[in-house]
Amino acid sequence: MLKRNPFRFLIALAAMVTLVIAPAYARVEININKGNVEPLPIAVTDFLQGELGQKISDVVAADLKRSGLFAPIAKSAFIEKITNPDAAPRFEDWKVINAQALVTGRVTQEGDGRLKAEFRLWDSFAGQQMAGQQFFTQPENWRRVAHIIADAIYEQITGEKGYFDTRIVYVAESGPKTARKRQLAIMDQDGANARGITNSNDIVLTPRFSPNKQEITYMSFEGNEPRVYLLQLETGQREVVGNFPGMTFAPRFSPDGQRVIMSLQQDGNANIYTMDLRSRTTTRLTSTAAIDTSPSYSPDGSQIVFESDRGGRQQLYVMGASGGGQNRISFGDGAYSTPVWSPRGDLIAFTKQSGGKFSIGVMKPDGSGERILTTGFHNEGPTWAPNGRVLMFFRQNAGAGGPQLYSIDLTGYNEQVVQTKGFASDPAWSPLLE
């Protein structure tokens, strides 16, 4: 009875529909494959007890709101004050304010100092509980618990995994363009807990997460020798990847985390190599008198998409993981670059330059179904949320002093600024941390 009305049905996404049938008992649901979804009104009540409970519920509501799929109702509109989050709420009070879903919860401190956070998700109109879970964590991780709860609510109602308990690694930029300082920084996906992870005057670029979430691969100009590096997030330990005779750049991990794939520049040409992180052996995958770069694995590791100007302007190509069968997949008007394979495997996101504009778009791995999500003076470098629903990228407007991060739904709706303290570029989304 609470199913959302279809707005714009996107043919490109029709194949996913069968994946999102919610469990039978969940009457409140959002079909997120319907383009411009009308956000679901939801009431996220303050968790008991006190300030921390309120902060957690605020983070949960903010996550849900930013997804564009939920419309949290202002707390001032609430009629019932929840005093016992375990008891059924007065559903009539919530129906009156059209709170189709309702979240209640409690945070308590365990004897060993840990936080215990519990929540329940209610369907007001069906008058029943949809979900209830509890989590334990250290008190300083309260924001993570809030993100995990938001993920659980998102998954319960949309039928797909959430992406709130994730981090973004990016390049934090400061100073004038002619003397720009860049450092790697990491933050929660909502912009909280931002901190620098490098601090030198060397140019650092294109950080990317390992699937194990503990390592970053990136490029640094340390010692005027531009090379791909590995960085252990916990220890800060860094090392150069491989022993290559020229500039290495455009690194990414393989989906199993065992290899780094990157470009090696030799004279005027760039070709694609991998290095096995255990055996340290390197393998050459492309061999052209052209610029082959920005390689990205398919999630099953069997294929690689990359860009090449072997045919003139930059275009996208797909090849087998050993370098065989290199086929061009982009044929539209303009230049295509920075391809990134979706974690779901169904789409490839890219930057497209055409008519003096820079766009972010997606196409199927066979090159069909191209859709542009956003266009402007300069948009670049998409990265996928782990559920393959949301993309982040960086944008620089004409006349702006530097770039900023943005996120956008796969449908092209719900474009949002991702707040950072200064300028920011090259975002890379982590897998779910759980």
Add this chain to the structure above:
Amino acid sequence: MSRIHAQAAGRMQSIARNPIMIALFASLALAACAKKPMNSAGDLGLGANAATPGSTQDFTVNVGDRIFFDTDSTSIRADAQATLDRQAQWLAKYPNYAITVEGHADERGTREYNLALGARRAASTKDYLASRGIPASKIKTISYGKEKPVAVCDDISCWSQNRRAVTVLGGAGM
């Protein structure tokens, strides 16, 4: 907040900071079509005699340390050939210098591709200098992609100055 500040101040601030850039813009305005090296003594209004012969300043001011490229191109233009010929003559006269050719791209491309494009420009510059008798073993190359613009505005007048290869005496990063 930073965004508002940046939009208001970005263009002028970065130009105003650098007196050389002001000179470059002035010369551009006066001779928009002249494809002369922008850093030659006449353009900058500096006295050629100010530099000690054989010094870095002599090289930069009297010879010209940089060449410019067309969009997405790595071929050495005629005006660039003249500059590189002067560079080769000067370097033959002062053979103690090793050089680093820094390749750069404008901002109208993606970051990773521009790193490779800058490297390709540095490589073609190196090849040209080598063809004019400078030992290749004395020429290092490095690409900074689009990361080190010298001219900061959002139109062609700046982009054309950022698509460059700069010959640096004595090594990279100077």
